[in-house]
Amino acid sequence: xxxxxxxxxxxxxxxxxxxxxxxxxxxxxxxxxxxxxxxxxxxxxxxxxxxxxxxxxxxxxxxxxxxxxxxxxxxxxxxxxxxxxxxxxxxxxxxxxxxxxxxxxxxxxxxxxxxxxxxxxxxxxxxxxxxxxxxxxxxxxxxxxxxxxxxxxxxxxxxxxxxxxxxxxxxxxxxxxxxxxxxxxxxxxxxxxxxxxxxxxxxxxxxxxxxxxxxxxxxxxxxxxxxxxxxxxxxxxxxxxxxxxxxxxxxxxxxxxxxxxxxxxxxxxxxxxxxxxxxxxxxxxxxxx
Amino acid sequence: xxxxxxxxxxxxxxxxxxxxxxxxxxxxxxxxxxxxxxxxxxxxxxxxxxxxxxxxxxxxxxxxxxxxxxxxxxxxxxxxxxxxxxxxxxxxxxxxxxxxxxxxxxxxxxxxxxxxxxxxxxxxxxxxxxxxxxxxxxxxxxxxxxxxxxxxxxxxxxxxxxxxxxxxxxxxxxxxxxxxxxxxxxxxxxxxxxxxxxxxxxxxxxxxxxxxxxxxxxxxxxxxxxxxxxxxxxxxxxxxxxxxxxxxxxxxxxxxxxxxxxxxxxxxxxxxxxxxxxxxxxxxxxxx
Numbered sequence: 001x002x003x004x005x006x007x008x009x010x011x012x013x014x015x016x017x018x019x020x021x022x023x024x025x026x027x028x029x030x031x032x033x034x035x036x037x038x039x040x041x042x043x044x045x046x047x048x049x050x051x052x053x054x055x056x057x058x059x060x061x062x063x064x065x066x067x068x069x070x071x072x073x074x075x076x077x078x079x080x081x082x083x084x085x086x087x088x089x090x091x092x093x094x095x096x097x098x099x100x101x102x103x104x105x106x107x108x109x110x111x112x113x114x115x116x117x118x119x120x121x122x123x124x125x126x127x128x129x130x131x132x133x134x135x136x137x138x139x140x141x142x143x144x145x146x147x148x149x150x151x152x153x154x155x156x157x158x159x160x161x162x163x164x165x166x167x168x169x170x171x172x173x174x175x176x177x178x179x180x181x182x183x184x185x186x187x188x189x190x191x192x193x194x195x196x197x198x199x200x201x202x203x204x205x206x207x208x209x210x211x212x213x214x215x216x217x218x219x220x221x222x223x224x225x226x227x228x229x230x231x232x233x234x235x236x237x238x239x240x241x242x243x244x245x246x247x248x249x250x251x252x253x254x255x256x257x258x259x260x261x262x263x264x265x266x267x268x269x270x271x272x273x274x275x276x277x278x279x280x281x282x283x284x285x286x287x288x289x
Numbered sequence: 290x291x292x293x294x295x296x297x298x299x300x301x302x303x304x305x306x307x308x309x310x311x312x313x314x315x316x317x318x319x320x321x322x323x324x325x326x327x328x329x330x331x332x333x334x335x336x337x338x339x340x341x342x343x344x345x346x347x348x349x350x351x352x353x354x355x356x357x358x359x360x361x362x363x364x365x366x367x368x369x370x371x372x373x374x375x376x377x378x379x380x381x382x383x384x385x386x387x388x389x390x391x392x393x394x395x396x397x398x399x400x401x402x403x404x405x406x407x408x409x410x411x412x413x414x415x416x417x418x419x420x421x422x423x424x425x426x427x428x429x430x431x432x433x434x435x436x437x438x439x440x441x442x443x444x445x446x447x448x449x450x451x452x453x454x455x456x457x458x459x460x461x462x463x464x465x466x467x468x469x470x471x472x473x474x475x476x477x478x479x480x481x482x483x484x485x486x487x488x489x490x491x492x493x494x495x496x497x498x499x500x501x502x503x504x505x506x507x508x509x510x511x512x513x514x515x516x517x518x519x520x521x522x523x524x525x526x527x528x529x530x531x532x533x534x535x536x537x538x539x540x541x542x543x544x545x546x547x548x549x550x551x552x553x554x555x556x557x558x559x560x561x562x563x564x565x566x567x568x569x570x571x572x573x574x575x576x577x
Contacts, residue, residue, distance in 0.1 A: 049476040049480060052483075053476070053479060053480060053483055056480070056483035056484060056486070056487055059487055060483075060486055060487050060491075060492060060493070061343075063487070063492075063493040063497045064344065064348075064363075064493045065347065065351070067359075067493040067494055067497045067528075068347070068351040068352065068359070069351070070347075070350075074350075104390075188325060188328050191329065191332045192332075194332060194336060195328075195331065195332045195335060195336065197336070198335075198336045198337075198339040198340045198343070199335045199339040201339065201343060202339040202340075202343045203339075208346055208350055209350075212346055212349075212350050213346070
């Protein structure tokens, strides 16, 4: 409680025991993850579009490489990039832009008045989104590999799994950070989400190894988890000269770990600021703002 | 008492023109005026340029960076495709936004004026933005990537007019279709544009497609519009079979496919509107 006896947040007002706080936040995580996971079976049309759209994009780039007479591993690069694109789209549309949609639907003020931490809501969104998108990414890889005959040479599957998981932490951490920023930037959410697609596919080397971007690739590796993760995974899945990375896999894993910490801490700070602003100005929960 | 012999306001050509102009202003306000101008300018430029640059880097990795006809083919295709996506997304998202988000569709439909000029005007802002993207992408191609413009206006102007009409026909069909959908209507323009991107020879020659898909490519007006526009802009068409056709044949195929697509699309839109009125879909919100 504050000095004058008025709680500054619903969490303070609840005045719960530590155990109850933990249980409430875990329930919030599970509650927010639930619709995304259960949506896998309840909304088959989602499945269709979220597999079809990345697959169409993958196919177009595969045909470009084939028209250019590129070595076959480039087809594999495109398929793997297409699968990772599904995660990026999930982060942009269902993490970064989510609070903005929630505001439009009138849910956001409920989040601000409920006695759990907003990080729990975002964590639930991330876990649900990760599960949901993993099925779609796997479908893109399986279908793409079967249709275009991609072969993989995975010598260290555990290391690959580790790199994948390590990529997901900063990726979804960035989504959490963007969720607050998108809400602050208001009506620009749609344009921002659009802006984070093709430019990021280009800078992130979704369809080609990022070392071909020259000096820009160093900057990209230092800032974009999608690019670093993809570069490391390509080195592990398609060993050879064509997939030579910007940095060794171990260094890229270290970068991903540091990024994970930075983005998660950044997300927490941004949420705290957002929550203060929402209570002080009362505008953040208004629709159409 | 109403004079029954007097013309009903809203159904004259002048009224349609007024609806069209008002809808253009509204569409632009929604698309741009409510955004930060700097962000909007960056968004307008960065998205199409990045899409083109992905192809340029892919090309340069494989060919070692040599400028050539294939690079020109890629850049012109990537540039012009912005129009297809702009028209499809503009028409479909306008109708869905007005139904689901702003909930104005039913009010527009109950006015004596036709929905048609409103819909066209409302979507024009996105089409305008897509035309800016075409110019920007081509300008970058010419200034930095060695694209040589060899304009043939006798080919380019009629091809652009016919192509735009055909693409708008497809967009109108999609807009009517999406009114019927209860789920995922927002995803349809992207899915259809993505499928058309694949079969229209936008960024790779149609010959590369599996044989079963190639007849679809030959039937699409977008294939012939892109081919005719390439010839009108850079003086040569696609590599492969389509590139071997004469200019006259390409224009004839563009005209024929447009003549088939547009009346069918308009008839389908009228039917979709009747069905939407009948089923009460004009004020439906799906929460999607």
